[in-house]
Amino acid sequence: MKPKRALHSALRLAALLAAILAVGLVVNIGLFSYAVVTLSDKGSEPRVSPYAEALGHTNGGYMLPEEIMDALAANDYWAMLISDETGKVVWAYEKPVEVAEQYTLSDVAVFSRWYLNDYPVKVWGVEDGLFVLGAPKDSAWKYPLEMPVAQLYFWPVWFGVALVCNFLVILTVSVRMTGRWHKNRDAARAEWISGVSHDIRTPLSVVLGYAASLENGGALPDKQRQQAGIIRRKGEEMRLLIADLNLVSRLEYAMEPLQTERLSMAALVREAAADFLNADLDEKYPVEVEIDPAAVALQLRGDRALLVRLLNNLIGNSVHHNPQGCSIRIELCAERKLLRLTVQDDGTGFSDEQLALLNRNTLPEASLGHGLGLRIVKRIVAVHGGRVRFRNDPSGGCSCTVWLKADSKKRKFHIDSLVL
Amino acid sequence: MQDIHEARLLLVDDEPEVLAMLDTLLRQEGFDQIRTVLTAADALTVAQDFAPQAVLLDVMLPDGDGFGLFSQLRRQADVPVLFLSARDEDEARLRGLGLGADDYITKPFLPRELTLRLQAVLRRTYMTEPSSPERILLGGVTVDMSSGAVTGNGEEKILTAKEYALLSKLNENRGHIVTMDSLCLAAWNDENIGYDNTLMVHIRRLREKIEADPSHPRWLITVRGLGYRLLKEAKAP
Numbered sequence: 329m330k331p332k333r334a335l336h337s338a339l340r341l342a343a344l345l346a347a348i349l350a351v352g353l354v355v356n357i358g359l360f361s362y363a364v365v366t367l368s369d370k371g372s373e374p375r376v377s378p379y380a381e382a383l384g385h386t387n388g389g390y391m392l393p394e395e396i397m398d399a400l401a402a403n404d405y406w407a408m409l410i411s412d413e414t415g416k417v418v419w420a421y422e423k424p425v426e427v428a429e430q431y432t433l434s435d436v437a438v439f440s441r442w443y444l445n446d447y448p449v450k451v452w453g454v455e456d457g458l459f460v461l462g463a464p465k466d467s468a469w470k471y472p473l474e475m476p477v478a479q480l481y482f483w484p485v486w487f488g489v490a491l492v493c494n495f496l497v498i499l500t501v502s503v504r505m506t507g508r509w510h511k512n513r514d515a516a517r518a519e520w521i522s523g524v525s526h527d528i529r530t531p532l533s534v535v536l537g538y539a540a541s542l543e544n545g546g547a548l549p550d551k552q553r554q555q556a557g558i559i560r561r562k563g564e565e566m567r568l569l570i571a572d573l574n575l576v577s578r579l580e581y582a583m584e585p586l587q588t589e590r591l592s593m594a595a596l597v598r599e600a601a602a603d604f605l606n607a608d609l610d611e612k613y614p615v616e617v618e619i620d621p622a623a624v625a626l627q628l629r630g631d632r633a634l635l636v637r638l639l640n641n642l643i644g645n646s647v648h649h650n651p652q653g654c655s656i657r658i659e660l661c662a663e664r665k666l667l668r669l670t671v672q673d674d675g676t677g678f679s680d681e682q683l684a685l686l687n688r689n690t691l692p693e694a695s696l697g698h699g700l701g702l703r704i705v706k707r708i709v710a711v712h713g714g715r716v717r718f719r720n721d722p723s724g725g726c727s728c729t730v731w732l733k734a735d736s737k738k739r740k741f742h743i744d745s746l747v748l
Numbered sequence: 749m750q751d752i753h754e755a756r757l758l759l760v761d762d763e764p765e766v767l768a769m770l771d772t773l774l775r776q777e778g779f780d781q782i783r784t785v786l787t788a789a790d791a792l793t794v795a796q797d798f799a800p801q802a803v804l805l806d807v808m809l810p811d812g813d814g815f816g817l818f819s820q821l822r823r824q825a826d827v828p829v830l831f832l833s834a835r836d837e838d839e840a841r842l843r844g845l846g847l848g849a850d851d852y853i854t855k856p857f858l859p860r861e862l863t864l865r866l867q868a869v870l871r872r873t874y875m876t877e878p879s880s881p882e883r884i885l886l887g888g889v890t891v892d893m894s895s896g897a898v899t900g901n902g903e904e905k906i907l908t909a910k911e912y913a914l915l916s917k918l919n920e921n922r923g924h925i926v927t928m929d930s931l932c933l934a935a936w937n938d939e940n941i942g943y944d945n946t947l948m949v950h951i952r953r954l955r956e957k958i959e960a961d962p963s964h965p966r967w968l969i970t971v972r973g974l975g976y977r978l979l980k981e982a983k984a985p
Contacts, residue, residue: 526834529856530763530834530855532856537769537770540773541769564858567858595927598929598973605974606924
């Protein structure tokens with residue numbers, strides 16, 4: 329069951345990565361092909377050779393076939409033929425008047441690369457001279473490309489860099505999109521849980537109310553009153569479970585911002601221990617508290633209600649596992665900039681399977697078999713950016729150690745002269 | 749009102765079954781002037797001639813929310829209101845609105861908790877505060893909390909302000925552990941930091957006044973690592 333689940337999530341991750349890679353490749357190849365096609369000569373009309381080669385001799389002159397002339401006219405092109413021998417224009421079609429009739433070699437050299445009277449022109453050598461095809465002004469931009477061959481060899485590197493950049497962009501976009509998708513799904517899940525628990529709350533109020541009323545009222549024989557008491561207690565268990573379920577879902581799906589404040593963990597530990605001892609009437613669970621003076625000086629930023637919950641759940645865990653009673657020891661130490669909290673008991677300890685589950689980074693969806701108490705502990709530690717470790721002690725019993733980041737600012741000490 | 753159970757109670761909830769259950773529960777507890785309504789509109793009408801002395805109010809009502817009704821009720825009369833809600837989020841909303849509601853209970857509530865809280869609200873509103881115990885009896889020693897005088901063993905000593913604050917905090921929770929942090933808060937209006945030694949000194953001086961043998965205290969005992977406890981019955985020597 330569990331390895332299968334791990335395999336399943338690994339496969340899903342792999343599929344996601346493959347999809348991103350595939351999309352990245354397709355988009356990149358598409359972009360490059362488009363660039364190649366549009367920048368190539370094929371795309372830059374007019375192509376001069378079909379016109380030049382269509383130019384035919386007629387008695388003493390030249391002429392273009394009808395359809396070629398139509399094609400030229402349709403595009404607003406003009407054309408001329410410059411004689412090799414004289415440099416004179418010996419044939420022309422729709423040549424603008426400002427275009428000269430006579431050319432020197434240097435004239436030709438200049439306009440063949442750039443423009444002729446601002447007309448973008450292309451040239452083609454034919455039998456009797458140079459065929460010039462002119463396009464309308466401002467219809468083309470010419471830029472002769474020339475670079476050292478060494479630099480040309482470097483181009484694949486540039487293409488590679490561009491490819492990687494594109495890939496990164498696509499990756500970021502898709503990760504952000506899936507992130508948002510996950511967030512929406514989490515919000516929906518948390519809302520669903522809160523909705524369901526809301527629907528349970530009202531009927532459960534009625535159950536608890538009448539059970540208590542039957543238990544305390546004098547109308548029923550003792551046996552039935554005891555049974556009403558059982559209904560009430562079970563109802564109360566359900567009530568706690570619903571509250572826990574809501575808390576877990578709010579924590580796991582980060583539905584509420586933490587209400588953080590600077591607080592003293594030492595004070596919280598003492599309060600939790602004192603509250604527990606004050607309520608533990610038959611003294612089955614003696615609690616010993618050891619607080620390192622260095623830890624008293626450290627404060628931390630945290631959510632008071634959640635940290636109190638963390639302590640209560642850790643103490644509650646020892647109680648829950650050891651109905652026959654056990655000694656509980658709570659220790660708070662300073663480890664450089666960390667506060668280390670250990671809650672330890674001398675009871676029965678965790679089963680191996682449970683321990684393995686507890687120390688895993690991700691908790692399975694299934695409950696740990698002992699309510700949600702330790703799952704809530706892990707969540708509370710996580711939202712405070714801390715670490716948690718569960719272990720069984722060789723001498724019997726178990727311990728849970730939590731490391732929380734202390735606030736860097738030291739608490740100011742009051743002067744003990746207040747005694748006077 | 750001689751007894752808080754004589755109070756006229758108005759229960760407002762959109763669930764008839766919840767109302768019936770609350771009615772049963774509260775009658776069993778000794779309240780007998782109870783009116784129940786299902787809507788905010790009815791609540792306002794009934795409130796006018798019934799003049800409730802406390803209102804139990806569900807946040808979600810078919811014709812508007814409990815918060816709106818609360819403001820309207822408060823405009824009619826300064827009646828204590830206890831909110832009932834089936835959503836945790838309402839508590840934050842209640843605080844956010846800054847309404848001076850007297851208490852707030854989340855469904856599903858423990859019946860016992862509900863009646864205790866209602867009684868507390870009623871007592872707070874209609875009964876004169878039971879004065880804090882005038883005397884604390886610690887075996888042969890009596891502390892008169894109105895004067896701060898400690899009498900016993902033929903002597904009379906006077907508590908200092910800090911000793912008085914510490915003793916009254918311990919006495920409020922007599923039999924229970926009071927953490928050093930709460931004691932410091934009570935005496936210095938500050939948390940424990942740096943007061944450990946100071947607190948110890950004041951406790952020692954307090955013991956000198958109330959204990960027969962301050963080195964072997966039988967009433968004010970230390971709970972190592974946590975704080976102190978004022979026992980209800982003297983520890984065996």
